[in-house]
Amino acid sequence: MQTIPQILQSASVRSQDYPRAPRQGVFLTAANQLIGSYNALTRFRATHPAYTGWEAHHIVEARDLDRLGIARQFPVYEEQISVLIPKAAHADRINSILNRHNPAGMVVNTQFLKQAYKDAYSVIGDYCGGGEKPIRDELMSIVAAVFRAGGV
Numbered sequence: 001m002q003t004i005p006q007i008l009q010s011a012s013v014r015s016q017d018y019p020r021a022p023r024q025g026v027f028l029t030a031a032n033q034l035i036g037s038y039n040a041l042t043r044f045r046a047t048h049p050a051y052t053g054w055e056a057h058h059i060v061e062a063r064d065l066d067r068l069g070i071a072r073q074f075p076v077y078e079e080q081i082s083v084l085i086p087k088a089a090h091a092d093r094i095n096s097i098l099n100r101h102n103p104a105g106m107v108v109n110t111q112f113l114k115q116a117y118k119d120a121y122s123v124i125g126d127y128c129g130g131g132e133k134p135i136r137d138e139l140m141s142i143v144a145a146v147f148r149a150g151g152v
């Protein structure tokens with residue numbers, strides 16, 4: 001199983017240990033996104049009041065790893081690669097698009113899922129000051145790296 005730093009490296013996403021959470025598994029990317037495991041980001045948010053109302057979002061949903069038959073190649077749900085985003089971007093934008101284009105129970109393939117994630121991440125906006133395109137490019141590079149790591 002690849003670690004989050006390995007996935008970021010495979011995705012060519014430049015990152016560093018987040019200075020406000022050293023050695024806690026939270027990474028700051030070049031586009032100002034906070035990336036880490038679901039658990040690491042949830043713990044970070046709980047101790048940093050500035051992120052009240054933000055949520056950890058799995059960059060590739062666990063259900064999609066299941067549907068592609070590659071879930072066993074990745075850590076458990078709580079340790080999968082995630083990004084910390086405002087609640088409105090998570091529930092109102094990303095999840096609503098993914099659920100509409102990619103409903104539970106639907107049989108999917110890698111190309112279909114890549115398009116669904118591209119559509120979802122195209123409306124995330126510049127939520128962290130890194131620029132819409134760099135944010136979207138980082139997320140889509142991570143999606144591609146996760147799929148490559150799964151062999152699909």
